[in-house]
Amino acid sequence: xxxxxxxxxxxxxxxxxxxxxxxxxxxxxxxxxxxxxxxxxxxxxxxxxxxxxxxxxxxxxxxxxxxxxxxxxxxxxxxxxxxxxxxxxxxxxxxxxxxxxxxxxxxxxxxxxxx
Amino acid sequence: xxxxxxxxxxxxxxxxxxxxxxxxxxxxxxxxxxxxxxxxxxxxxxxxxxxxxxxxxxxxxxxxxxxxxxxxxxxxxxxxxxxxxxxxxxxxxxxxxxxxxxxxxxxxxxxxxxxxxxxxxxxxxxxxxxxxxxxxxxxxxxxxxxxxxxxxxxxxxxxxxxxxxxxxxxx
Numbered sequence: 001x002x003x004x005x006x007x008x009x010x011x012x013x014x015x016x017x018x019x020x021x022x023x024x025x026x027x028x029x030x031x032x033x034x035x036x037x038x039x040x041x042x043x044x045x046x047x048x049x050x051x052x053x054x055x056x057x058x059x060x061x062x063x064x065x066x067x068x069x070x071x072x073x074x075x076x077x078x079x080x081x082x083x084x085x086x087x088x089x090x091x092x093x094x095x096x097x098x099x100x101x102x103x104x105x106x107x108x109x110x111x112x113x114x115x
Numbered sequence: 116x117x118x119x120x121x122x123x124x125x126x127x128x129x130x131x132x133x134x135x136x137x138x139x140x141x142x143x144x145x146x147x148x149x150x151x152x153x154x155x156x157x158x159x160x161x162x163x164x165x166x167x168x169x170x171x172x173x174x175x176x177x178x179x180x181x182x183x184x185x186x187x188x189x190x191x192x193x194x195x196x197x198x199x200x201x202x203x204x205x206x207x208x209x210x211x212x213x214x215x216x217x218x219x220x221x222x223x224x225x226x227x228x229x230x231x232x233x234x235x236x237x238x239x240x241x242x243x244x245x246x247x248x249x250x251x252x253x254x255x256x257x258x259x260x261x262x263x264x265x266x267x268x269x270x271x272x273x274x275x276x277x278x279x280x281x282x283x284x285x286x
Contacts, residue, residue, distance in 0.1 A: 006147065006173065011148055012147050012244075015149070015150075015244065016244055041172060
């Protein structure tokens with residue numbers, strides 16, 4: 001648990017830029033700093049627009065800002081990709097199914113990273 | 116943040132003071148959170164509650180404290196340290212207690228240097244995070260600036276890192 005990523009690193013980034021929670025909330029288009037506080041305490045996950053707004057504010061990719069969330073999503077997708085691979089293996093081998101299997105293998109073997 | 120921190124250990128360093136405590140959360144040598152938590156009323160009870168919140172939020176693998184007895188701290192601080200060690204163990208977090216000398220040795224070749232010199236070093240190392248928080252040099256008639264707790268905690272957190280091989284990444 002302790003060596004895995006935190007769900008997000010937005011508090012650190014906000015502090016680096018010397019912004020208050022209320023100021024970030026304003027930039028995100030939220031009503032108050034309470035929502036920002038909930039993101040920073042990992043009590044709430046932001047929607048896509050908010051996540052992209054964070055990327056704009058902090059000049060860092062979403063997957064880096066929300067590293068823990070990204071790692072969890074990556075693992076979930078890899079698990080689903082394994083299920084899909086099992087289905088794909090039952091297909092008659094042709095160019096399309098070979099390409100599909102290679103795509104799924106790439107998803108499964110994607111390393112969990114935060115670069 | 117831009118450096119990869121996968122598989123690095125997260126540490127929480129806490130330095131109790133008269134106003135509350137300073138804290139720093141590090142992943143390897145990267146600062147994840149830092150600040151001062153002021154506590155009013157029963158300071159020890161308040162501090163323990165706030166440290167518990169940090170332990171729950173960040174799930175650190177290591178909890179780092181300064182050895183209160185070797186650095187002649189007040190009886191209240193010694194009692195608080197003992198309570199914090201108990202709380203950390205309750206949360207199954209490894210506790211590391213460092214002497215003041217060991218912390219200084221991490222930053223000064225001869226182990227000798229003032230708190231302000233140490234703070235300057237840290238502000239240089241973490242300009243985005245700490246430069247704005249650097250307190251002015253304390254004069255003889257001034258009491259310690261509350262922000263010094265942050266620098267103490269960051270220094271403690273860095274000193275508590277396992278020795279690394281190869282070049283030490285800059286923060």
